[in-house]
Each structure stands twice: as structure tokens, then as C-alpha cells.
Amino acid sequence: MVKMSAVYQGEKHCELLHEQSGSKIVTDAPKDNAGRGEAFSPTDLVAIAMGSCMLTTMAINCEKEGVVIKGSRVNVEKEMAANPRRISKINIVMHLPQSVPHDYRKKLEGFALGCPIKQSLHTDVQVPVVFHYDL
Template identity: 40%
Template sequence: MTRIESRYEGELRCRSSHGPSGTLLETDAPTDNQGQGERFSPTDLVATALSTCILTIMGIVAKRRGWALEGCTARVEKTMTADLPRKIAQLTVWIELPPHLDAEQRTVLQQAGETCPVKLSLEGSVPMELHWS
């Protein structure tokens, strides 16, 4: 179990503390929802969680097999619903694997990324598209 403590700071901003490390994270409402958009929004964090989870799970597999994964990138785009209630309508992720990987390595890493815990947790609730190159 991981404990994260969050506090509303006013002006649609929150500050959260990661229990194990003490790392702080601040959020802000986006400009299209009454905020200043100066920090990640809570739904931005969901999108970020997806892309970084994919990279992390692939990193675990690559490390276990002795493959270099440095330089692998993921870009995520989040689309919100136009109607109320506001929610994430779509998450689209583009993952670019390093060019030195062979076809078998790419297949293994793609299969690993497709099973990251965040993606599995969101499936059925949030439409997602993953594009691999």
C-alpha cells in the first residue's frame, strides 16, 4: 500500500505528498475548466500515468533481458468530453522504440507495454489507442 496525502490549497490548486519519498506534486485546474493551467491537471496526471507506466513496464522487461531501452519515448494526447460531466474521452499514445532493437525485441516490449497496470486499470472506462514505431 502506498499513502499519498493531498490538500486543497485554494484557487483550484492541490498539493500532494508521496508518502514513501516525500516528493511533492501540485495540480491546477485547466484553463478550460476555470483554472490557471499552470500545472498538470488531475486528468493530465492520468494521461501521464499511462505513458510512463508503459515506459516503466518496458524498462523492467528490457533490464531483465539486458536490452538498452534508453531513448525510448512516449507522447500522450488527452481529449476531454465536450458535454457534462467532464471526463476523459480518449487517450492516444505514440511509443517510439529505439532504432537498434530487432523485431523480436520490439514484439516483446510492445506486449509488455500493452499490459501495464494503468492501461489494464483504465480499459473499459477510457478509450485508448496505442501506436508503436
Template identity: 40%
Template sequence: MITSSIKYIHPLKTNATHNRSGNSLITDAPIDNNGEGAYFSPTDLAATSLASCMLTVMGIYADQNNLELGEIKCDLQKEMAANPRRIKVITINIDWKTNLPENEIQKLKNVALNCPVSKSLHPEIEQNISFKML
């Protein structure tokens, strides 16, 4: 099954539709690459996918093990390299308020750090991940 369909919209935007749900999103080229920066850029989505994947697999693990994940959110920063133009560094700061025992926290951190998106990104992309326990 086709996962998504993407259509180019001039100038420098795309509209991507998730075929199963019909949900869609728009991307725009970033300001530093001839765009308006009005929407997520494709590289913004790549970086954001890493954080979303980490939190998702943590939730899956917690559900499968009857654990209460607690409150968890994160902020990320993406840094670009020039030659070639690519994502250079993704920094994710995770704020986590939980009552889980330390051994479960460590298991969940490991699950997050080994999520499918993390393992799919090019090894030259530096991933700086920090967990701040609240």
C-alpha cells in the same frame, strides 16, 4: 502504508506529497474547467500515468531479460468528453530507437500495452497507442 497525502490549496489547486520519498507535485484545474492551467490537471496526470507506466514496465522487462531498450520517448494527447466530464481518448505516440530483434520488440510492445495503468483505466477510455521505430 499511506501512499500519498493531498492538501487542497485555494484556488482549485492541490499539493500531493509522496509519503515514502517526500517528493511533491501541484495540480491545477484546467483552463476549460475554471482553473489557471498552471500545472498538470488531475486528468492530465491520469493520462500521463499511462505513458509513464508503459515506459516503466518496458524498462523492467528489458532489465529482467538483459536487453538494451535503446532510446524511447513519447508524446501524448488527452481528449475530454463533456457529459459526463471525463477522459474520452488518450493518444500516445512512442518514438523508439533500438537495435533489438523484432521478436523482442513485439514482446516489449505487448508488455507496454498491458501495463497496470492501462488495465486499470475504464474501458470506455479509448487508448490510441502507436510505436514509431526510428
């Protein structure tokens, strides 16, 4: 079990704490929802967490099999729906090393698509993922 906490700081800002490591993140409401957009919004964190989760899930499996993906990166765009306000779409673009063997790429992509966050989101959330082997 991982313990975390959040404290409301006022003006739609929260400070989040990962208790085990002491790491902190601040959030703000987005400009289009009464905030100033001065930090990640909670829904921004969900979207970028999915990208990070995909990279991490791939890395865990690649390390077991001796495939190097260091330097890989992900670009994420989040789209919101209005009624009810919710994440409607998370566009994911993965940039991976050209050195990943061609016969391993589908397996690698399967690891990304099986990440725990993607598996945890409601099926109504669209998650198109594009893989580029261009690094």
C-alpha cells in the same frame, strides 16, 4: 501499500505528496474547467502516468532480458468528454530505439499494452498506441 496525500491550496490548486520519497506535485484545474492551467490537472496526471507506466513496464521486462531502451520517450495527448466530464481518449506515441531487435518488438509492445494503468482504466476510454522505432 503506498501512502500519498493532497492538500487543497485554494484557487483550484492542490499539492500532492508521495510520503515515502517526499516528492511533491502541484495540480491546477484546466482552463476549460474554471482553472488557470498553471500545472498538470488531475486528468493530465492520469494520461501522462499511463505513458510513464508503459515505459516503466517495458523497462522492467527489458532489463530482465538484456534489451536496452534507455532514451525511449512517449508523447501523450488527452481528450475529454463533456457529459459526464471524463477522459474519453488518451493518444500514446512511443519512440523507441532502432536497436531493439525486430523479433523482440511485438513482445515489447505487449508489455506496454499490459501496463497496470491501462488495465485499470474503464474500457470506454480509448487508448490508441503507436510504436515508432526511430531513436
